[in-house]
Amino acid sequence: MDTREPLQFYSVPLAGVDTSELQGKLIVIEGPDAVGRTTQIMQLRQWLEAEGHAVLDTGMARSALAGKGIKEAKGGNTLGPITMTLFYTTDFADRLENEIIPALRAGFVVLIDRYIFSIMARAIARGEDRRWIEEVAGFALVPHAVYYLHADVKDLLSRVVVGRGAFDYWESGMDLRFGPDMYESFVRYQTKLIRALDSMAKKYNFTIIDAGQPANTIFAELQELISTQILTPTRSSAARRARRATRGNGGS
C-alpha cells in the first residue's frame, strides 16, 4: 500500500514545484468506461460549490496542449499503444502543471475524472510493462482520495447499450484486434481494464464504491466520504500541521 502523504509526488518530483505550497484538496474518480463517473463529478461540483468551495474539474484529453491532438490521433487508425500512453501522459502533465497545481496552490478542491490509473490500466491492458508506465507517471501527485467506481463488464454492457446505443471503437479496444466483433472485443478489453484497475486498488489506496447502486446512492456515499475524510480536518492532519508550524518556528 502506498503510505505517502497526499500532495506528494509518487516518485520523481516535478522541477520547480514546492509541494509544501499546495493546500487544496485533490479528489480522483476512477473507473472503467460508461460507469457513471462524469455524472458524479457534475453533481459533486455543484454540491461543493454550494458549500462554498472553489472547484476545478478536469479529465482526460482536456489539456490545452494535447487535447486536440489526441482526438485527431484517435480519428485515424495508426495510433500505437506506446504512442497513445505517452500522448495521454503528456496531456495529463500539461493539466497537472498548468491547471491542477495552480488550483491546489490557490486552495481549490480539484475533482479529476480519471487520473494516471486509467492511463496505466490502458497501457497494461495493451501489454505494456507495468513498471515502465508506473515510473513514467511517477510525477503525479498523491491524491487525498481515489474513489474507484467498481463495476463488472455486465453492468457496463447494459449502460453502453441503454445509455449510448452503440459501441465505441476505442472503448471496445478495437485497436487490440481481438476480432471484428465490437461486442466481443468490448467484453474482452473492458475485462482487462477492470482487472488492471483492480490490481492497483491496494497499492494506490483506492476507496472502492459499488457502481451497481443507483446514481443517487453513489452520490450520497461520495458526499459522506468527502465530508468526513477530506473536508473535515482529522486529528492526525491537524497534528501534522501543528508539527510543521513548530518546525517552521524553530528554523526562523
Place this chain on the structure above:
Amino acid sequence: MPVLARNRYKGKLIVVEGIDGSGKSTQISLLSHWLRSQGYAVAFSEWNSSPLVQQTTRRGKRKEMFTPTTFSLLHATDFADRMESYILPLVKAGAIVCADRYAYTAFARDVARGVHRNWVRNLYSFALRPNLSFYFRVPLDVALGRILGGRDAIKYYEAGMDLGLSRDVEESFRLFQGRILDEYDAMAAEMGFHIIDATLSIEEQQKKMREIVMDQLGDSTTVLRTPLGDFNGHPRAAAVL
C-alpha cells in the same frame, strides 16, 4: 540499468547525435544516399516528424506552452509513434534505418532542461538500441558560428529560452547548448558512441563514417537489398522509401 532493447532483427539502425550546428544532418544524409547507391534498402527518420504528433508540437512551440516535462513527454510521444509504426517494422523487415537524432537527444537535452535523468531514460526504454551511434563532437563556438552564419534566427526552445538562463538569445543558446554538450560527453562511453571530430572537413568525416559502417555491416546477408531486376544501370530509390 540496461538502456534500450538490443536489436535482434534482420535490419540495422544507424543514428547520429550532436548539438545543433554539429553537421550531423549533413553527414547522415550523405551516408543514407551512399548506402542506397550501394543497393541497400534504406529508410530515414527524423527527430520530431511524426504526422500524429507534429501539429501538437507546433502548437506548443508557437504558443510557448511547454514545461520541461511536457516538452520531454511530447517528444517521446513523437518518437514512440515513429518507433511503433515506422522504425521497428522496417528494421524487422531488414532495412537499414538512418535516424537523425535518437533517444540520446532526449537524454542530453531534457536533462539539460532539468528533467530527472533516470526518469527520461526509463521513458525511452521501449526504444531499439542502435547498431551504430555516431556522435559529432564540436566545440560550442564552432557550432554557434555555423548556426549564426547559416540560418535566420535561433529558435526559442533551441536556445533554451524557456529556462530563463539569459534574456539574450545568443547567450542563452550558448549556455543551454553547453549543458547539452556536457551531457553528450558524459554518456558517450556508456552508450558506445563512435565519436567523430566534427571540425574536420565534411569529406573526411564522411569517409570515417563509411569505414565504420562497412566494418559493422561487413558481409551481412540479413540486410535487405534493392531487387536487382529493377536496377537497370540507374540506381533507383530504395524499395522502402
